[in-house]
Amino acid sequence: MLARSSLRAARSARSISSPTVTSDAQRNAxxxxxxxxxxxxxxxxxxxxxxxxxxxxxxxxxYQFGRPTQAMTPAEEGLxxxxxxxxxxxxxxxxxxxxxxxxxxVYREVCSACHSLQRLxxxxxxxxxxxxxxAKALAEESEYDTDPNDEGEVEKRPGKLSDYMLAPYKNDEAxxxxxxxxxxxDLSLITKARHGGCDYIFALLTGYPxxxxxxxxxxxxxxxxxxxxxxxxxxxRALYDGLVEYEDGTSATTSQMAKDVVEFLNWAAEPExxxxxxxxxxxxxxxxxxxGLSVWVKRYKWSNVKxxxxxxxxxxxxxxxxxxxVFRR
Amino acid sequence: MAGVLGGIYNSIVKRNAVFLTTxxxxxxATNIIFNIGADSVWDQINKGRxxxxxxQRYMGDQEEEDE
Amino acid sequence: MSLTKAATTALRxxxxxxxxxxxxxxxxxxxxxxxxxxxSHSDFKSPFHRGTTPNHQDTTVIPSFGKYKNGTETGNKMxxxxxxxxxxxxxxxxxxxxxxxxxxxxxxxADVLAMAKVEVDLASIPEGKNVIIKWRGKPVFIRHRTSDxxxxxxxxxxxxxxxxxxxxxxxxxPEWLIMLGVCTHLGCVPxxxxxxxxxxxxxxxxxxxxxxxxxxxxxAPLNLEVPAYxxxxxxxxxxx
Numbered sequence: 055m056l057a058r059s060s061l062r063a064a065r066s067a068r069s070i071s072s073p074t075v076t077s078d079a080q081r082n083a084x085x086x087x088x089x090x091x092x093x094x095x096x097x098x099x100x101x102x103x104x105x106x107x108x109x110x111x112x113x114x115x116x117y118q119f120g121r122p123t124q125a126m127t128p129a130e131e132g133l134x135x136x137x138x139x140x141x142x143x144x145x146x147x148x149x150x151x152x153x154x155x156x157x158x159x160v161y162r163e164v165c166s167a168c169h170s171l172q173r174l175x176x177x178x179x180x181x182x183x184x185x186x187x188x189a190k191a192l193a194e195e196s197e198y199d200t201d202p203n204d205e206g207e208v209e210k211r212p213g214k215l216s217d218y219m220l221a222p223y224k225n226d227e228a229x230x231x232x233x234x235x236x237x238x239x240d241l242s243l244i245t246k247a248r249h250g251g252c253d254y255i256f257a258l259l260t261g262y263p264x265x266x267x268x269x270x271x272x273x274x275x276x277x278x279x280x281x282x283x284x285x286x287x288x289x290x291r292a293l294y295d296g297l298v299e300y301e302d303g304t305s306a307t308t309s310q311m312a313k314d315v316v317e318f319l320n321w322a323a324e325p326e327x328x329x330x331x332x333x334x335x336x337x338x339x340x341x342x343x344x345x346g347l348s349v350w351v352k353r354y355k356w357s358n359v360k361x362x363x364x365x366x367x368x369x370x371x372x373x374x375x376x377x378x379x380v381f382r383r
Numbered sequence: 384m385a386g387v388l389g390g391i392y393n394s395i396v397k398r399n400a401v402f403l404t405t406x407x408x409x410x411x412a413t414n415i416i417f418n419i420g421a422d423s424v425w426d427q428i429n430k431g432r433x434x435x436x437x438x439q440r441y442m443g444d445q446e447e448e449d450e
Numbered sequence: 451m452s453l454t455k456a457a458t459t460a461l462r463x464x465x466x467x468x469x470x471x472x473x474x475x476x477x478x479x480x481x482x483x484x485x486x487x488x489x490s491h492s493d494f495k496s497p498f499h500r501g502t503t504p505n506h507q508d509t510t511v512i513p514s515f516g517k518y519k520n521g522t523e524t525g526n527k528m529x530x531x532x533x534x535x536x537x538x539x540x541x542x543x544x545x546x547x548x549x550x551x552x553x554x555x556x557x558x559x560a561d562v563l564a565m566a567k568v569e570v571d572l573a574s575i576p577e578g579k580n581v582i583i584k585w586r587g588k589p590v591f592i593r594h595r596t597s598d599x600x601x602x603x604x605x606x607x608x609x610x611x612x613x614x615x616x617x618x619x620x621x622x623x624p625e626w627l628i629m630l631g632v633c634t635h636l637g638c639v640p641x642x643x644x645x646x647x648x649x650x651x652x653x654x655x656x657x658x659x660x661x662x663x664x665x666x667x668x669x670a671p672l673n674l675e676v677p678a679y680x681x682x683x684x685x686x687x688x689x690x
Binding site for chain 3: 388389392402406409411413417
Binding site: 344 | 534
């Protein structure tokens, strides 16, 4: 539509301007004398040099300030994680909730020794991968502070569904002290917080080599992982074949556990994903039908206007104009 | 065909109040039917992945609960 | 590009409104571009005119648009009303869901709802004792009343009170009195087993409540509020 109208405009513009342009050019050519050619060369040279100056200053400025800067070399950034075809990231797929259940088991038995999951309350597990009774039993395993009683003393009580998961360490300082100064990050939003998301975490968990490659410098207390920025990571390899025993009989290989725990962590970061996708499809379906209808209704309402034709018919030259008479046709 | 359409026209469209009422009633009915249909398609695509498909395994001997 | 072009042509040809533009008119249009507009009138023949000479013409003739029509009148009309009605109906559906979602945002969020219920074990409260628990940030009084207290609360002539209310309206089981521990005057927390009537006494401005939590003396305008609660089984209480 737009292209057509612009073409039309261009055509009309050409038809208007072309005769005048050619006649101007002819006039210029005929009236130009050799004495004026020096002045024309001068103005052309001015134009060329000012263009050169503009382009040159822009490119100089870009060279100085416009180029992207990298704080780290590619080696220091870490290896880029290979992209895997995650089933749950497809636009029309929910999380596999049995994988979430397995992934939570891996988190509980392996990761939770160091990593917290503080933004998740136990009630979120109900209806996602746990029954009410299982979640209640899980909550009661941890102890929480009560509100101050009449004497102002704070007591301990078993956890409830409304409580949030407890961290393995009391605070960040305790976590650092227990881990050689490295702070294990909270995992609640980790798939959103790391470049590469699921792929990065999966690559990190499964990417520990048997021993660091020749020439790699590994500081004491650190472990080598090519996917971690800087390649020296405080966390040692955590997942080994058969480390946990899945209750549904899935064989617990390293990559299976990594895949399950990554899907669980993605759920922890985006527990609303299932509903979001389902709702998104509904909205897309309704709005696309609505768009088609609105196009039809627009054309319907405008059809009278668009097909209207206004014609002016001047009176015939021999008609007598008289004061007060109406000319009818 | 024309008779049926004429009947619909005379009974629904001719009076604006009736037409508007029909539109809003139809909107609510469409909403409900569309939600049910879209959800069933969604559940069909994601069969076996959602909690409601696998929870029977873990409810086990417990009595049926509402979530 | 070709896709959008095909789509626009398809949309254009879809409704096919009666178009007055005829080949002759198009010709006139083209000629008008090259020649002066004032001389083109002789080329244009209006369908509304029957007369042949320009000076004697009849304007009352309605031309036939038959060759531009397709479908029956009722059918076309029903199609048009259906399209417009469906457009309005789907828009109404979307508007309803949008408004509903905004209203849903105003209701309590999931973490508030999770805290909104409190379970209490009643077996640990002996007869004639008060227990104060916290519920939604407010104290809740739970009193295990003795039979004498129940009798006193029920026999009292409640119609003469400032906020008249019989005892059976304030309790589900007569032995358990459950109410919010917030004085209805200015929001202090009353003291239990105190006051002139053996119930609660507010230390701030001296309101006296009886053993059913009804105001008997002092500035408080209303009785102590009773929250929603339930006994799911014997010896268990759920407030909220």
